[in-house]
Amino acid sequence: MHRKFVRVLFPIQLWCIVAGACVKAQGLSNDTLSIGIKEAETQFLTKNLTLLAQHYNIDNASAQVITARLFPNPDFNFENGIYNNTHNAYRNQSAGLSQLFTTAGKRNKNIQLANLGVEQAKYQFFDLLRTLRFTLRNDFYNIYFQQQSAKVYNEEIDALTKTVTAYREQYSKGNISQKELLRVQSQLYALRNEYNGLQQGIDTLQSEFKMLIRAAPGVTVVPRLDWKEAINQSVAAVPYASYLDSAYTNRNDLKYARSVVDYNNLNLQLQKAIAKPDVSFSLSYDKFGSFNQNYLGGGVEFNLPFFNRNQGNIKQAQIAIEQGKLGLQNQQDQIANDLFTGYKSALRAEQLYKDLDPSFNQDFGHLVHEVLKNYQRKNISLLEFLDFYEAYKNNVLQFNGLLFNRLSSLEQINYITASSFFNR
Template sequence: MLLKRPFINLLFIGLLFLSCRLFGQSPAGDTVKLTVKQAEDLFLKNNLQLITQHYNIGIAETQVITAKLFPNPDFSVATALYNTQTHKFLDFGKDSLGNSQAEYTGGISQLFRTAGKRNKNIQLAKIGVEQARYQFFDLLRTLKASLRSDFFTIYFQQESAKVYATEINTLQKILKAYKEQNAKGNVSEKDVLGIQSQLYSLQAELAGLAAGIDASISQLQLLIKAKPGTYIEAEYNYDLDGKDILTTVPYQKLLDSAYNNRYDLRLAKSAVTYNDMNLKYQQALAVPDFNLSLGFDRNGGTVPYFTNLGIEFNLPLFDRNQGGIKQARITIDQGKVQLQAQQNQVENDIAVNYLTVSRYEKLSNSFDPKFRGDFTHLIQEVVKNYEVRNIGLIEFLYLYDSYKTNAVQLNNIQLSRVNALEQLNFVTGTPFFNQ
């Protein structure tokens, strides 16, 4: 059943408004043009998640300060609350001979740690600082990869959106002219409806594409702390066509770089070191610490003005930290397995992403570099020939749709190639490509 013309016109106006709203400026009207380098600079300066993680390094460094501190000495002093002979509270009076009747005691004691507990605890705290740094740089690596992926997605999708916008603009002009000719009886209603149908289809596809662009822009805004509602136009000079980028870096170099520069792998290695030191610390905890004390008692014993020197430590008859030591040994075994799993993951990441890059590179380089330009010129001639009725409506719409499809596919292939190279940068921990 054919739609009535007033409804078709209303639908056309609605889709046109929607496409202009989705692809153009932000609601606030602010548009920012960014290169990938500018986006990275803003990210390093403004990203709140990165700033928050950096504070953890400072927090870990304070643990080293705490571990280096010696225990504070304990000081005590006491006096008699009630004198049973004089029946007085806090009696500081003198007897008949003029001697003070006050009784008081005092003492000072110091805890001494044994078996190198302090030094081992310092080493654990220093490893903790190292781990906090690794966590920071791994987060930096992850967020930077996400930023670059969002940036390139925005760029290539915006390039595809330009193709849609050009076709929509051309079809709108043709439709306007055909409506005028249809009113004069020179063009059939069928041709007008065919152009309208193609136009509506393109506008609907552009609306979906623009929604994807907006989602990527939103993620990029959060990473660089851009003003909400800012529309970002990505600027990038794609120049990979016909180049064998992958051959510039040997596979073994990629693998070696991953082993040296992947901070998640360094963190796994650091965990093994931490667990080894923790075992030594737990074993040291089995050795008792001791307190040395010095005390004074004025009148409390048989010897007036009694001064004493003492030592105190617990006897490790039952609790020799058996559970802590066993747990530390199990943790060492667990950490070694986790390290091996992480190493396997690194090797697998390199292999898989190397293959992905190779496939997209071969696919991209198989296209004739002149294809896009030749096809663009061809479609311009197609429009001219259709306007003078040298070709029919069906052939025109077919060629026009083919142009759009191929242009968008080329953008998607280029995006996939760039993102594959970016992923290879990510898994190696080194920016080998797309610099």
């Protein structure tokens, strides 16, 4: 009776595993968001709050340009007499008007600094865009392949759950041993634990991805991906020098580092100009307070730079220039090292994919059917059958991991070079 039971049960179990009839795809709710990579990028560009908030920094910097262009306001003063022993006190009135004029090109230098501030805000914005886009695309691929791996667990867990239920019934009737029941139960518990860890990772990725495209928290993202065309792109087809030139030309964080040097050089010029005094011209009128009535006079005012010649700020500006140059060189070195590491990693991932036999997965799947036949003929035991399926599961997981690493390495090249060499 035991053999008859097993022969009936395992064709049903394996059909669930191989054909995926027990997959819960048909149970997906209306909260599922099926999305392609281009759609995700469009939503990201239009809805991402971090990106939108960062863009306001450009507007703020542009407002600083308006401020720098403005001239100082003139100063006006008016005085009405309270007491005068000669004339009616209330008729003793005086007024003055003065205007400050900056010298040594301070206004133009401030305008140039403000314009550089706008450029720096743009560099920071587009560098943030580069970083978030890389995160978006990487999460997209990662979610897709982990969901493919989760399907394998779902299939095996569903099948083993039915098996355990049937085994418990047969064990209660004395048709199978407790050892066989415990072995299947142990396999089921291990699978559920592994699946839980995998699902937690998927949930974390889903949360980050949904924040990037601003999707509702309750939505389950299901990426649509045809990876076969993207996976066959060759890293070595593009000369390494082209990658490096692209990084040096297009990286906005490098442009920002260069602008810091320019900013500090211009700031040094401004600090030297500040050491030169500004001039204020004034015009004053006094009705009765002077030696004669209706006095009208003019004046000029400026400070004498005997002690404070802005020495400290000039010194700080000179130090900032040297710091900026070191920061620029460090950024260039970092880019060169990141590209070299990313390039080698991409080549290794490409070679691993090339070494993979394209028919391996199909052959492995076909072998499952042959294993079933051998199991039905009692040529292999239950433990051997479960061990074989464990190997099949590990193969699928490794295959999905290899594909993700391949696509991710291409995205890493795009990220480092700030270009779209791959996966356009």
